Amino acid sequence: MHAFRAAVEAGDADAIEALLAEDVVFTSPAVFKPYTGKAITAAILRGVVRVFEDFRYVREINDTGGRDHALVFTARVGDKQVTGCDFLSVNEDGLIDDFMVMVRPLSGLQALAEAMGAQFDRILADAETGSA
Template sequence: MSAAGIATLERWHAFASTGDAAILDEVLADDVEFRPPTYWSARRGKLEVMLILGTVAGVFEDFRYEREWVDGDDWALEFTASVDGLVLKGVDLIRLDAHGKIAEFEVVARPPNAVAALRAAMEERLRPLLASPDG
C-alpha cells in the first residue's frame, strides 16, 4: 500500500473511533461513490457521502472494527455495531484512487432486521436533507 493509502487507513480508523466528520473531507475523493446496504442505488459526490457517513456515525452504537484485509488499494473492514438494540454485522469494501483517497465504498450487512432498523434511522435523519435515496 502507498504511503498515502496508509495515511488514509489511519485517518479512516480515527473517524471510526471518534465520529469526527471533518476527517471525511481528508479521506474521501471528490467523486466518491458510496453503495449502502439499505438501497440499491449508489450515492455520489464527497459532500453527500460525508453527510451520510457522518449521520451513520451517530446512528451506530458500539461500533467497532473486528478484522481487516488490505490488498494494496482494496480494503475489506469487518465491523459490528448496534442499531436500536439490534446487532448489525457488516463489511466495508473500500477502494482507493491513485491519490490514496477513498473512491469507492460499499457496505454489505446483515441480518435483515438490523439493516431495516438502520434504514429507518437513516431515513428519519436524512429525508429532509437528501433527494430520494433510491434515485
C-alpha cells in the first residue's frame, strides 16, 4: 500500500484516484449505505483531504498475501482530534476494490460527518464531472 499511502500523504488526488478500481466500494464511518464506484469514491476522498487537518498515517498493517491492508491515521477536524483506520483490499490488478473507514471518538466522527455533509453537494458535483 506504499503507493496509496504516499499519494494520500502528498495530497495527490489524481494519484489516489488512479489506484481505485472502477467498481470500488467505499464504506463511510458516518453513513449506513456504502458508495459504489470510482467517481464517487474519488470525490469523497477529495472532500476528506479538504476536511482533515494535520493528517498523518501512524501505522500500517498488511496481510501476508498482500491483498488486505490497514492504515491507522490521526487527524484533526476543526478542534476535534480523531484517530482512524483505512481498511483497504486490492483486486488482482492491484487496484483498491474495497475501502472502509473507521473513526473515533464519537465527537470526532460527528465533526467529520458535519464537515463532509456541508460540502456534499460539491462532492456529488465533483463525482459527476470528475474534477477537484
